[in-house]
Amino acid sequence: MPDLELRDVDRADGTHPAPDPGRTDTLSQDAADGLRETVQRAAEHLLSLQDPHGWWKFDLETNPTMDAEDLLLREYLGIRTVEQTEATAKHIRSRRLDDGSWPTYFGGPGELSTTVECYIALRLAGDPADDEPLRRSAAWIRERGGIPATRVFTRIWLALFGWWRWEDLPVLPPEIMFLPPRAPLSIYSFASWARQTIVPLTIVSALRPRRPAPFDLAELGADEVPDAQSPDTAQSPAARPPAGGRTLRDAVRRLGADRPNTAKVFFRGLDAALHRYHRHPVGPLRRHALRTAERWIIARQEADGCFGGIQPPAVYSIIALRLLGYDLDHPVLAAALRSLDAYTLHREDGSRMVEASQSPIWDTALAVLALADAGIDAPADVDMTPALPTQRVATGAPGQPATVPTALERAADWLLGQEVQHRRGDWAVAHPTVAPGGWAFEFDNDTYPDTDDTAEVVLALHRLNRLRRLRHPAGTRVDAALERSTTWLFALQSRDGGWGAYDSDNASTLVYQIPFADFGALTDPSSADVTAHVVELLCETGRIRDPRTLRGVDWLLRNQEADGSWYGRWGVNYVYGTGSVLPALQAAGLPPTHPAMRAGAQWLLSRQNPDGGWGEDIRSYGDPAWSGRGISTPSQTAWAMLGLLAADHGDTHGNASAHSSASAHGSASAHADALAGAARWLTEQQRPDGGWDEEMFTGTGFPGFFYLNYHGYRLVWPVMALGRYLHSRQHPSD
Structure with a gap:
């Protein structure tokens, strides 16, 4: 493989960083050379995975309920085929634990609803109930309360086949569509992902279909259906609002303290009334509600046929539209089914895995940031991907030959083409006068761009432009996109100063009280990691003194945990949150001596493992003892490095007092040792092909419920962290 050009990362003014002659916390030349080889191997591997069109897309692994529900x-x-069933069953079996249960993440304990759904999927695949592995599964399920103790979603799947009574499920009436957007419990009170799921389920709840069951589930105690919905089946302990940042957690505590039983009693009574209404609905009103929900769903189908870019809403939308009379060959349903096929991964071992979503925009933005931070510049003659016949060709100056775009230019060109400029999604309900200007997570999801992807994409494009990696007219396109996106991001800032992912001020606590609410995070309040990414972008692009940016910085400072860390909403967990916030505060101009920076860095230092890496177990979302603790992983080690580099105490010269100077020198030494240990661990763990292995799930969907293994995280984050480390003041400039 040809060598890539590994360059020092330039400053914003185009100059190279000069060495600090007084620093002692530097790498030796041999260590720097070895680290450079590590970064180069990783970068070459990353570039080899780029699609010819310019994007990166890594596998997104979740839990086997995606596969089980696909078969259901x-x-x-x-339309279930033998081939699909056998391949999917093979994957589901591979995730079963020795006790017969299935977990929701690698290394985790068995989870009841997941186990019930996987059990049924294997029964569909022909595994006999008296097979020893399934007997263990059935016993495990019965010991934990059986089907009555499962989540509402699982019982909906069971009701579709007559294994559970619709009368014993909470009612979700389609008339909810008539509530004004700002009304409590309107569909816009829920997070975008919950909203996309709830609307089709209102149709399912109203029509209550039942297909003939292919077998009974007597061995699971399915015949022990309660006569009436009890408090336990109405809302299991898992239905309590998950921790979602200090704002949400404090609000939930206040709600519980002020009204310990009133809300639940009210909603239980309301559900009973809705059951009575379901038996005798107002005909014209019900029909109009169903048509309204139908139109809402159809209006949000994306170009690839999916709904919302995630599997659960797509699945429920397909069922709802089928109930309304859509044939499977209708263009809407045919496209939706094709989109599910596109979310299917076929493994070399013959197994079939369904992705809950796909992350090409997120993956590409992170890959570009990583390569830019590493100082990688792949010129056209070292192109790592095959050229396409229709590939864009950059025209040279008069008399100069045209050149093929570099890998980074192709990535920038593709990202620029993914901006949502002409569609007003659900975010516009609260912001009707704001022009579009964001990016989504998936290939096709124009209805739901999000602030996190937007911030990372524009930050990546801005850095390429600043580092002069883009030729005209790409730079002009980046500048225009920056203006649109920052206007959009400012509009989606919440009143508390922070940013959620898809909406502003989406922080209702009331929605968690409804009997239906047991499927994870139902709202999208401001979070530390998203706010940090937006603040970092705003500061790097010259908006550091804007009052709205300063409000974002203030939100981050106010939401620091007592131990110095920050909560991670979309990554596991406090290591991700802290590794995201410290670079943002550095970009905002906070010095390493600022109390928040010092506390965050000290927390990271206190959580480093003896092997030099960092890890955090998913159990930290429910048990503080696991905060920042777990086996070392490449992605979490990289996040910690990024945080420590941002809070680096290496600059100890100047007019500091003897005491503060000695303290700073001690901090600098601790930082240097920690960073060197982390770099050493990553170097030792690197595979021969330049990548890393990571079985642990370090991505978060819904804290406490749903987790992700981004297969790209094990590569892009170490490249980013090692690149910054290599080109920081931690080594002598070449």
């Missing part, structure tokens, strides 16, 4: 959907629709 196909059984319900009558």
Whole structure:
């Protein structure tokens, strides 16, 4: 493989960083050379995975309920094939624990609803109930309360086949569509992902279909259906609002303290009334509500046929539209089913895994940031991907030959083409006068761009432009996109100063009290990691003194945990949050001596493992003892490095007092040792092909419920962290 050009990362003014002659916390030349080889191997591997069109897309692994529900959907629709079933069952079996249960993440304990759904999927695949592995699964399920103790979503799947009574499920009436957007419990009170799921389920809840069951589930105690919905089946302990940042957690505590029983009693009574209404609905009103929900769903189908870019809303939308009379060959349903096929991964071992979503925009933005931070510049003659016949060709100056775009230019060109400029999604309900200007997570999801992807994409494009990696007219396009995106981001800032992912001020606590609410994070309040990414972008692009940016900085400072860390909403967990916030505060101009910076860095230092890496167990979302603790992983080690580099205490010269200077020198030494240990661990763990292995799930969907293994995280984050480390003041400039 040809060598890439590994360059020092330039400053914003185009100059190279000069060495600090007084620093002692530097790498030796041999160590720097070895680290450079590590970064170069990793960068070459990353570039080799780029699609010819310019994007990166890594596998997104979740839990086997995605696969089980895919089989249940196909059984319900009558389109399940032997080939699909056998391949999917092979994957599901591979995730089963020795005790017969299935976990929601690698290394985790068995989870009841997941185990019930996987059990049924294997029964669909032909595994006999008296097979020893399934007997263990059935016993495990019964010991934990059986089907009555499962989540509402699982019982909905069971009701579709007559394994559970619709009468014993909470009612979700389609008339909810008539509530004004700002009304409590309107669909816009819920987070975008919950909203996309709830609307089709209002149709399912109203029509209550039942397909013939292919077998009974007596061995799971399915015949022990309660006569009436009890408090336990109405809302299991898992239905309590998950921790979602200090703002949400404090609000939930206040709600519980002020009204310990009133809300639940009210909603239990309301559900009973809705059951009575379901038996005798107002005909014209119900029909109008169903048509309104139908139109809402259809209006949000994306170009690839999916709904919302995530599997659960797509599955429930397909069922809802089928109930309304859409044939499977109708263009809407045919496209939706094709989109589910596109979310399917076929493994070399013959197994079939369904992705809950796909992350090409997120993956590409992070890959570009990593390569830019590493100082990698892949010129056209070292192109790592095959050229396309229709590939864009950059025209040289008069008399000069045209050149093929570099890998980074192709990535920038693709990212620029993914901006949502002409569609007003759900975010516009609260911001009707704001022009579009964001990016989504998936290939096609124009209805739901998000602030996190937007911030990282524009930050990546801005850095390429600043580092002069883009030729005209790409730079002009980046500047225009920056203006649109920052206007959009400022509009989506919440009143508390922070940013959620998809909406502003989406922080209702009331929605968690409804009997239906047991499927994870139902709202999208401001979070530390998203706010940090937006603040970092705003500061790097010259908006550091804007009052709105300063409000974001203030939100980050106010939401620091007592131990110095920050909560991670979209990554596991406090290591991710802290590793995201410290670079943002550095970009905002906070010095390493600022109390928040010092506390955050000290917390990271206190959590480093003896092997030099960092890790955090998913159990930290429910048990503080696991905060920042777990086996070392490449991605979490990289996040900690990024945080420590931002809070680096290496600059100890100047007019500091003897005491503060000695303290700073001690901090600098601790930082240097920690960073060197982390770099050493990553170097030792690197595979021969330049990548890293990471089985642990370090991505978060819904804290406490749903976790992700981004297969790109094990590569892009170490490249980013090692690149910054290599080109920081931690080594002598070449």
